[in-house]
Amino acid sequence: MTEYEQEQDAPAVDAAGADGTAWRVFHATGAAPAGAPPAIPPAPPWREFAGQPLQPAPADDDRAERRRLGAEDPRPSLRDDEIDTVNAALLLRRPLLVTGPPGVGKSTLAYLIARELGLGRVLQWSVVSRTTLREGLYAYDSIGRAQAIATWRAGVTAGAEASAGAGAAVGAGVEPAGREQPPQLGDFITLGPVGTALLAYERPRVLLIDELDKSDIDLPNDLLHALENGSYEVPELVRGALPAVSVFTDDPGARAEVVGGRVECREFPVVVITSNGEREFPAAFRRRCLPLEMRPPSREQLVSIVISHLRSRPEGVDTLIDEFEKRVREGGTQSVDQLLNAVHLTTAGGFQADTDGRKLIELLLRDLAKGR
Known part of the structure; x- marks a missing residue:
């Protein structure tokens, strides 16, 4: 029996706190809750917020989840130490700063958390060099x-x-x-992904901040203030002096009421920040995040990923996984998405994995670090 199989057979031991809630509520199984979603442990006193009014729970985004995660698979898709780090971030209400090679599943982690804990649609903010904090908080169409x-x-x-x-x-x-x-006035204000995540919800929203290392040098520190305080102001609403204004949110077709021009969360969002390591972040920013370095998936995890996305274990998949692992061991930069593409291509009707077909497989599994 492999170490992976032993872990599957071993009973889960999650110590419960004083309120009876297990601190380890996330297990990376990729399975949605069968009944009521698991209770998230109470926040530390220094991470409690009192935002209002409460917003309706967000709807699920099943299409995005299936596209990112495939079908539900009861087998863990992360290692134990990675799962523990995610649970610590949930308990402490701190952002996760996720690093690792391209294609290892950093962004997918946000969808995994949202599905397993029943937290609804993931709010995604993709960062580029020109991105500003205001774009993440709100937009005003003056x-x-x-x-x-x-x-x-x-x-x-x-x-x-x-x-x-x-x-x-x-x-x-x-x-x-x-x-x-x-x-x-509210008809011309739309909250961005960060701004929507900081609304007052009974259960936390999942916020994915993708590739923050591509940002301007000031953005991490600007973002730090909003995440540390769990709140922000919309100056246009503050100047308007209206007691409450209904604005659009990042959720399609949804609106939220903002009181006094100020937004504050009730439950701090589950923040997943990804980085490809293009530059270092300030110490003040890193101090407030929990670092999570994701490593390339094990063989068992690769098999699980293929089965969950293709809904089967196609013939010949083990040969492709062997080749994929060999390239990783040799120091190549490979993405799991490359493996999925190669498996899907080779299982297409009439495809011949020799001569020209072999060239296509080589193209799909090429080393991404070589630039071609």
């Missing part, structure tokens, strides 16, 4: 609002002129035109 106000004012003026020329009709009980409400 031009659209100015145009809408101008159109509304023109309608009011036209309505007033029409009313002046139709006094008799008004006296007969006919309402004059041009009395629509002015454009609402």
Whole structure:
């Protein structure tokens, strides 16, 4: 029996805290909860927040989950130390700073957590060199609002002129035109992925901040303030002095009420920050994150990934896995996605894995570090 099989047969031992909730609630099985989702342990006193009003629970995004994770598979897809680090981040309400070679599954981890804990749609923020914190928090369409106000004012003026020329009709009980409400400020504000994740939800949202190492040098420190405080302000709403405003969120078709122009979470989101190691982050930022270095998957994990995505174990898959592992051992930069593409291609009807077919497999399994 292999070490992996022994781990499968071994009973799970998760010590419970004073409230009876096990601290280890995430097991990386890739299986959605059969009934009620598992309870997440209470936050430390210094990571408790009191945001309001509570927002409705987000819907699931089954398509995105299937695309990232494949079918549900009861076998763990991470190593024990990696699972423990994720659980520690959940318990301590701290972001995960996930590093590792390209294609090892850093971004997929966010979807794995969301599915297993029943936390709904993953909020994803993809970072580039020009990305600013405001883009992650919210967007304000000032031009659209100015145009809408101008159109509304023109309608009011036209309505007033029409009313002046139709006094008799008004006296007969006919309402004059041009009395629509002015454009609402909230209709021109959309919360970004970070801003939506920091709304007040009863259970935490999952926020994926992808490739933060590509950002401008100031972004990690700017982001640190919002994540440390679990809150932020929308200056346009603060200046508007309205008690509550309904704005759009990053969830399709959804809106949320913002009170006093300030957003604060109730449960700190599950934040997964990925990095390909292109540069170092400031010490103040790293101090507030839990580091998780993901290693290439084991053979058993590769088999599990192939089965979950292809819904079967195709003939000849072991040969491709052998070749994939050999390339990794030789120091090549390989992605699990390359293996899935090669397996799917070789199982296509009529494909011949020799001569030109062999060239295609070599192309799919090429070393990504060589630039071609």
